[in-house]
Every structure is written in C-alpha cells, then in structure tokens.
Amino acid sequence: xxxxxxxxxxxxxxxxxxxxxxxxxxxxxxxxxxxxxxxxxxxxxxxxxxxxxxxxxxxxxxxxxxxxxxxxxxxxxxxxxxxxxxxxxxxxxxxxxxxxxxxxxxxx
Numbered sequence: 001x002x003x004x005x006x007x008x009x010x011x012x013x014x015x016x017x018x019x020x021x022x023x024x025x026x027x028x029x030x031x032x033x034x035x036x037x038x039x040x041x042x043x044x045x046x047x048x049x050x051x052x053x054x055x056x057x058x059x060x061x062x063x064x065x066x067x068x069x070x071x072x073x074x075x076x077x078x079x080x081x082x083x084x085x086x087x088x089x090x091x092x093x094x095x096x097x098x099x100x101x102x103x104x105x106x107x108x
Contacts, residue, residue, distance in 0.1 A: 011040045043076040063088065070095075 015034045061073040
C-alpha cells in the first residue's frame with residue numbers, strides 16, 4: 001500500500017472511531033474532531049462571530065518588534081491571548097534581556 005493511502009486509512013479509521021464514540025455517548029462534540037480526510041490537522045475553532053461562527057485552521061499569536069514578526073503561539077485549538085500574556089512578556093525578556101516598555105494606547 002502506498003504511504004498516502006496508508007495515511008488515509010489511518011485517518012478514516014480515526015474518524016470512524018470518533019463518530020462511533022459520539023453516537024454511543026449521544027454527544028455532538030469530541031476532542032480533536034477530524035473535519036477533513038485530506039487535512040486531518042485542520043480543526044474547527046468556534047468564534048461566535050455573526051458572519052462565521054466557526055473558522056478552520058490554526059490560530060496564531062504574533063508579536064511585531066521593530067518591524068520583525070515573532071511567532072509566539074501556533075495552535076489548532078482556540079486560546080485566549082490574555083491568559084498567555086505573562087508568558088509572552090517573559091519570552092520577550094529572555095530574548096532581549098529586558099522587559100518591554102509599557103505603551104499607551106491613547107491616540108494623539
């Protein structure tokens with residue numbers, strides 16, 4: 001069997017297991033729900049927006065420092081940036097040797 005078809009077989013068997021578990025437990029959700037056989041790593045992220053209640057793909061948090069972008073977090077699961085803010089600040093300190101300056105968000 002070609003590796004591509006072996007991967008599809010694994011994904012389909014995992015998808016079958018997930019569907020069976022949801023049916024048996026009469027639930028409509030399961031952790032790491034597969035929504036694409038060809039892209040099993042893509043996960044639905046519930047946003048609750050009026051136009052798109054569910055989005056697909058990864059969520060990222062990027063810091064831009066002096067025009068250079070730094071990837072702080074990449075996840076296929078939803079996360080709240082505020083819960084990770086101290087982690088991002090400490091990462092900044094480790095990279096640059098000092099804490100970032102507090103900036104006012106006031107315009108003017």
